[in-house]
Amino acid sequence: MADDASSASGDMPPSPLTALPGAIVGATGVASAYGNSLTEQRSLLAGSALVDLSDRGVIxxxxxxxxGWLDSLLSQRLDNLKPGQSAETLLLDPHGHVQHAMRVFEDGQTTWLLVDEGRSAELTKWLLKMRFMKQVEIIDRSAEMLTLGYFGELPDVLVPLILQPADVPVIWHDPWNEVAEGGWQYSAQEHPGTHWNYSEAVVPRSAANELVDLATAGVISFAGTDALEALRIAAWRPRIAAEGDDNALPHEFDWLRTAVHLNKGCYRGQETVAKVHNLGHPPRRLAFLSLDGVDVVLPEAGAAVLDGETEVGHITSAARHFEEGVIALAILKRNANTESELVxxxxxxxIPATQVVIVPPEAGRTANVPRLPRLGAVKREG
Structure with missing residues (x-):
């Protein structure tokens, strides 16, 4: 078994895609926009634009x-993944707090872990320590691979560029559009994630200049990360780089929906996950906020959310949406009044903010909740 080490530090190679006309380079070295973010949101949803996510990690x-080894460590069931299947999973600490979130793709020979910016080196180091006698090899490929985000179908011209070492294109399809097997949704209303058809494709960085050439020729087009963030917020989709902190529990973000399997074998943090879900309540809850006015200041992450003069939480993400105006995700105290007009x-x-409940205050304590019969189930007569 090779003693692999991380091949990439926290610093990513500069993205050639930032040289495209109009690129506004964000803090993580990729384009936050190439022009008008509102127009770019429409292009993304129409499937006519891509997002450069080359600041993110690939393991x-x-x-x-x-x-089997990953299944024993992480929150989602992974031991039954088939070639071409996607999943989402979390690495929890012993107390159930979220340390890492991973987008998982299996190609039949390799399991690919896609992670948010600045996290691949730390996660790779931890995984290497946990191998023990297992026949697994872990390599941080972030310096060699980049990720492209898109909605709908991948343009045909890009298919030959996608990484496919086992003849299976490495394309992760986000499972957020439905509750995964073994998962649980706390939101009791129609979920905007139902219409979320987002994917991420892995491309060798050696093909980056070809992407630039295709974009320059008008064959493909790019949108910035600001546009993707606005659509993500509107879909109530958590992201650890934005919503995560040292106290984050998956229940607080409705992350049991896709990233946690409640009936799988043991993994680190499982006891806390089960206790909060079956016996208690998550101490905080994610909420969606619609901010009043089209010209309001866009709040920064960490901005206080107030009920009157009492601070009840803080903003985790905010954006200008092409249809909904200024929107945000906020993490609130569990007992924050769901009917209050927040500020x-x-x-x-x-800024006045209208609250839409994602995770209700009563989330949890499901052990004694009566289960409705499954649709189509046959009732047996005694």
């Missing part, structure tokens, strides 16, 4: 024991 896990303090400017 390769290979070896015959990989799926966001954006650097001294107080």
């Amino acid at each position: 390769e896990v290979s070896g015959p024991d990989r799926l 966001v303090d954006a650097e001294g400017t107080r």
